[in-house]
Amino acid sequence: MYRQVKTTPRKRPRQDRSRATVDTVLAATARVLVKRGFDGLTTNAVAEAAGVSVGSLYQYFPNKEALVAALIEKHVEDMNAAILSELVRVAKLPIGEAVRAVIELTIKAHAIEPELHRVLTEQVPRVGRLAKLRELDAICHRMVAGLLTARRDELAITDPDIAAFILVASIEAITHHAALFAPERLRDPRLIDEACALVTRYLGVAEN
Amino acid sequence: MYRQVKTTPRKRPRQDRSRATVDTVLAATARVLVKRGFDGLTTNAVAEAAGVSVGSLYQYFPNKEALVAALIEKHVEDMNAAILSELVRVAKLPIGEAVRAVIELTIKAHAIEPELHRVLTEQVPRVGRLAKLRELDAICHRMVAGLLTARRDELAITDPDIAAFILVASIEAITHHAALFAPERLRDPRLIDEACALVTRYLGVAEN
DNA sequence: CCAGAATGCGAGTGTTTGCTCACATTGACA
DNA sequence: TGTCAATGTGAGCAAACACTCGCATTCTGG
Numbered sequence: 001m002y003r004q005v006k007t008t009p010r011k012r013p014r015q016d017r018s019r020a021t022v023d024t025v026l027a028a029t030a031r032v033l034v035k036r037g038f039d040g041l042t043t044n045a046v047a048e049a050a051g052v053s054v055g056s057l058y059q060y061f062p063n064k065e066a067l068v069a070a071l072i073e074k075h076v077e078d079m080n081a082a083i084l085s086e087l088v089r090v091a092k093l094p095i096g097e098a099v100r101a102v103i104e105l106t107i108k109a110h111a112i113e114p115e116l117h118r119v120l121t122e123q124v125p126r127v128g129r130l131a132k133l134r135e136l137d138a139i140c141h142r143m144v145a146g147l148l149t150a151r152r153d154e155l156a157i158t159d160p161d162i163a164a165f166i167l168v169a170s171i172e173a174i175t176h177h178a179a180l181f182a183p184e185r186l187r188d189p190r191l192i193d194e195a196c197a198l199v200t201r202y203l204g205v206a207e208n
Numbered sequence: 209m210y211r212q213v214k215t216t217p218r219k220r221p222r223q224d225r226s227r228a229t230v231d232t233v234l235a236a237t238a239r240v241l242v243k244r245g246f247d248g249l250t251t252n253a254v255a256e257a258a259g260v261s262v263g264s265l266y267q268y269f270p271n272k273e274a275l276v277a278a279l280i281e282k283h284v285e286d287m288n289a290a291i292l293s294e295l296v297r298v299a300k301l302p303i304g305e306a307v308r309a310v311i312e313l314t315i316k317a318h319a320i321e322p323e324l325h326r327v328l329t330e331q332v333p334r335v336g337r338l339a340k341l342r343e344l345d346a347i348c349h350r351m352v353a354g355l356l357t358a359r360r361d362e363l364a365i366t367d368p369d370i371a372a373f374i375l376v377a378s379i380e381a382i383t384h385h386a387a388l389f390a391p392e393r394l395r396d397p398r399l400i401d402e403a404c405a406l407v408t409r410y411l412g413v414a415e416n
Numbered sequence: 417c418c419a420g421a422a423t424g425c426g427a428g429t430g431t432t433t434g435c436t437c438a439c440a441t442t443g444a445c446a
Numbered sequence: 447t448g449t450c451a452a453t454g455t456g457a458g459c460a461a462a463c464a465c466t467c468g469c470a471t472t473c474t475g476g
Contacts, residue, residue, distance in 0.1 A: 011452095015443070018453060038333055043434060053455045058435065123333040125246055130330065134389060162402050165393070166382055170406070173381030174374055181342060185373070194370050198378070201409040219422095223473065226423060251464060261425045266465065 006062055007069040007128070013060060022060050024050045029071050034115045038123040043067070069129050072120055075113065080136045082109040087143055095154060096207070098147070099199045100192070106171055107186055110179045118180060137168075144168055148203075156204025167199060214270055215277040215336070221268060230268050232258045237279050242323045246331040251275070273336070280328060280337055283321065288344045290317040295351055303362060304415070306355070307407045308400070314379055315394055318387045326388060345376075352376055356411075364412025375407060 013019045028050035032041050043064050047054040061067045083105050090101045110117065126133070145164035148155060157163045174195055178185040185191045200207055221227045236258035240249050251272050255262040269275045291313050298309045318325065334341070353372035356365060365371045382403055386393040393399050408415055 013453090015452065017443080021453080037335065039335065042432085047456095054435075055437085055456065056454050059453070064434070122338065123335050125331040125333060127245060127247065127331050137389070159398060159402075162396075162398055165385075165390075165399075166378075166402055166406055169381045169385045170374075170378035173377045177373075177377045181345070182373075188370075190367060190370055191373075194367075194374055198374055198406065198410045201412075202406045204409075221423090223422065225473080229423080250462085255426095262465075263426065263467085264424050267423070272464070 007066040011059055018060070021050075021052060021056055025052060025057055025061070025067070026071055026074065028052075029067050030113070030116050033071070033119050033124075037119065038125075041068070065128070068124060071116075072124070072126075072129055073132055075116060075120060076133060076136055078112055079109040079117075080140070082112060083140070084143065087147075091147055091150070095151060095203070095205050096196075096200060099203075099205070100196050103171055103175075103192060103195050103199070106175045107192070110175050110186075114179065114183075121176075121180070141165065141168055154205070157202075163203070167202070170198065171195065215274040219267055226268070229258075229260060229264055233260060233265055233269070233275070234279055234282065236260075237275050238321070238324050241279070241327050241332075245327065246333075249276070276332060277337055280332065280334075281340055283324060283328060284341060284344055286320055287317040287325075288348065290320060291348070292351065295355075299355055299358070303359060303411070303413050304404075304408060307411075307413070308404050311379055311383075311400060311403050311407070314383045315400070318383050318394075322387065322391075329384075329388070349373065349376055362413070365410075371411070375410070378406065379403065 013022050025046060028046050029041070032045050032049050036045065041064070043054055043057060046067065047057045050057070057067075061070070083102075086105050087102070090098050090105070093101060141164050144167060145160045148157060148160040148163055152160065174191075175186070178191065197207065221230050233254060236254050237249070240253050240257050244253065249272070251262055251265060254275065255265045258265070265275075269278070291310075294313050295310070298306050298313070301309060349372050352375060353368045356363060356368040356371055360368065382399075383394075386399065405415065
């Protein structure tokens with residue numbers, strides 16, 4: 001249906017030199033995206049910004065799509081890692097605190113390269129890159145569903161799966177929306193309080 | 209920062225004939241987008257699909273951007289209209305019913321040209337088209353904040369503005385997410401029940 | 417019925433840009 | 447130190463595609 005192109009690397013970098021090249025190119029891709037926007041992202045521009053020749057770029061990325069795909073993958077992995085790494089610790093806290101911690105984690109994750117995040121979500125077509133997003137989304141979903149199931153007796157929910165779906169979508173959207181449209185709200189403690197209230201009241205947990 | 213191009217029509221269609229052309233072209237744009245994706249959207253392809261020459265197309269749309277901009281504008285207006293037109297009626301219902309009605313309206317709005325909706329959200333860069341989106345979002349936001357304020361004494365909220373922000377973002381996200389990633393959920397009454405629960409519990413309204 | 421405006425046409429043009437390839441340089445390993 | 451693989455180079459090619467322009471057709475108002 002949609003034009004689908006290969007985004008797997010053409011060649012594996014074997015020496016340190018070439019690994020550095022790959023990193024430089026990816027960093028340059030991010031810089032060009034932020035500075036010139038998606039329209040201004042040409043392979044020549046990226047190569048120039050990276051201080052590398054187009055040829056070298058094409059040694060490791062089969063096409064422009066692959067460049068963007070790799071960048072998106074890295075970015076969403078970084079964001080997800082920021083949340084998942086702490087989720088284990090959070091699991092041990094009392095529910096009220098756990099909820100707040102998760103929300104604050106989500107906000108913190110959105111503070112990772114925010115300009116890049118904005119460009120990626122606003123401008124970059126997600127053709128053929130949704131698989132990864134869905135995958136990470138599913139991981140989040142399962143983790144939250146797990147947390148809810150583990151404490152099921154403390155909560156007023158019927159189906160942990162549906163509850164997780166609703167909560168993940170809501171918290172993500174509130175954070176994302178605030179980050180893009182009203183960044184000042186993210187510093188407003190009332191927003192965090194209300195987001196916590198949304199979750200705790202839904203879960204039937206006593207508010208502190 | 210980003211490349212910004214004019215998207216205002218080059219010429220106003222004055223006769224019925226040309227108004228029909230404009231409509232045909234827009235409809236063709238939607239068809240091409242759905243069938244070939246954003247990458248496959250070329251002005252020549254649109255003209256051909258519309259059974260019109262490229263020249264005619266350029267009489268009314270100064271460039272390809274304008275084509276897409278007009279389509280997006282129409283689509284979001286259609287979706288917003290579906291919600292706003294009913295919102296007045298809803299305002300008179302008892303709160304529990306009003307909440308459910310709004311949620312069902314949101315779902316119904318997402319059933320308007322769903323394939324087009326998917327392509328527009330997944331593939332089309334929103335460069336220079338966010339103003340309209342923010343504007344309509346702000347309208348929704350104000351309407352909901354108004355509803356909340358009007359019934360403030362029945363509700364357990366402190367700031368109707370923040371509450372509206374949270375609720376609009378959440379309901380939109382739950383619906384959108386379900387529509388794109390798990391359409392079968394939209395037919396699951398439990399999802400709607402739980403979404404209602406999320407809102408009513410947050411607002412401190414007794415559940416039925 | 418006619419003149420001028422509005423609309424429609426589509427082959428062709430100019431530019432942009434993704435990507436290649438023939439060659440140069442550097443590193444690994446014996 | 448020599449050899450081959452790995453890596454780097456960038457001028458230039460080829461294709462795609464947005465957009466123009468000179469002309470044909472249709473409509474409108476008098």
